[in-house]
Amino acid sequence: MEDLYRFPNIINTLQVTGCHFGLKPPGWHYPRHHHHLFELLYCVEGEVAHEMNRDAMTMQAGDWLLIKSGVRHQSSNTAKSDYGFFNVHFDLDDPEIRSLLSATPYQLIRHKEAERSKLRYYVSELEEVMQRNRTKQPEAEATAALSSPLRFEDKLLLQSYTLLIIHDVLQLVREHKHGSIRGQAIAAEKEKDPSLFTADIAHMIEEKLSLGLCEEATVAGVAKEMNLSRSQCSKLFSKVYGLSPRQYVSQQKLKLAKELLVTTHLPMTDIAEKLGFHSASHFSRQFRRWTGQSPSEFKPRHHSTN
Incomplete structure (x- = not known):
């Protein structure tokens, strides 16, 4: 069905x-x-x-x-x-x-x-x-x-x-x-709106961080790729998203970790590797810092039925 x-x-x-x-x-x-x-x-x-x-x-x-x-x-x-x-x-x-x-x-x-x-x-x-x-x-x-x-x-x-x-x-x-979007668009055409430029750059940073989430994409690396200083990168991103690029990466990794723990039967070593951690123990320590629980405590217990 x-x-x-x-x-x-x-x-x-x-x-x-x-x-x-x-x-x-x-x-x-x-x-x-x-x-x-x-x-x-x-x-x-x-x-x-x-x-x-x-x-x-x-x-x-x-x-x-x-x-x-x-x-x-x-x-x-x-x-x-x-x-x-x-x-x-x-x-x-x-x-x-x-x-x-x-x-x-x-x-x-x-x-x-x-x-x-x-x-x-x-x-x-x-x-x-x-x-x-x-x-x-x-x-x-x-x-x-x-x-x-x-x-x-x-x-x-x-x-x-x-x-x-x-x-x-x-x-x-x-x-x-x-x-009010039409008025903003007209104003932006007449004079390049710096807030729109800031949003565009922040979205590009977010996209690069998301794509490199499992490859340990660093803020410094993304900044260099975009010809920005690390402080410029962090300031632009924080202005639009309300948190630093480092905090964003941590939140996205936590979100993906929870999803993998709940929806898959992957061993901890595989989950740690997918999230860019050096080892399962490194991932476990970081997950506990994020949530107060170990990954095994967070993972639902599956009961087999006859």
Whole structure:
């Protein structure tokens, strides 16, 4: 019987930290800071003033803000009412998604745009998951109660709804990008747009790194091949993809390692060789550094049936 539909293998890692709901009084202020992960912020009620790098903006109820990793920002509740919010810090090891997330330092999605998605529904479902996990403890212990371990099923729900939120935000960002693409194309024709040049170079670097993934392609080697210095190569790549070329290679190797461990019966020596490691023990040590598990612990156990 022929397969009607076949989905690609998907072995990507989602990292979620600092996922919470909060309520801040008038006069509240959070000083200038930055994160190593992407941040999504949703204004549930009230309003909040942000300074992103040196740009000032105000979020109102229903607005969303996507902040690229490394962007310095500060927040203040300058209104006369409480500011309620949902916020999550996350990272994904998919290069195409990271490229879109890193396209601009920040992206503000107004309430009217967000209402065309299911974002509000996903947030309400997440809130329900978190409410279920609140333990009945005294008010003084409320903060500790919120950070108590989640049930396994609720961890899956947390990841699922976070991914759905990221999906809808990216869809809105992509639509906004396509909506202004004609104007960008015209501007690029009139005057060579340096951002387009940067993107083209970064994509070429990414392609060369991907093709040489199993042959230990070095950043220095790719830079030399493209007549760039190593620092230029890293700076251009990081600007577009939001991570260094070395981090990208590590993430891609981890992704391929997981796929080979899950979908094949290859011995560790063959997997190590395919990924450009000198030995199975070298691969095993690096895999444990990446995941906290050995390859044999990560590999699913296959049970034979009679």
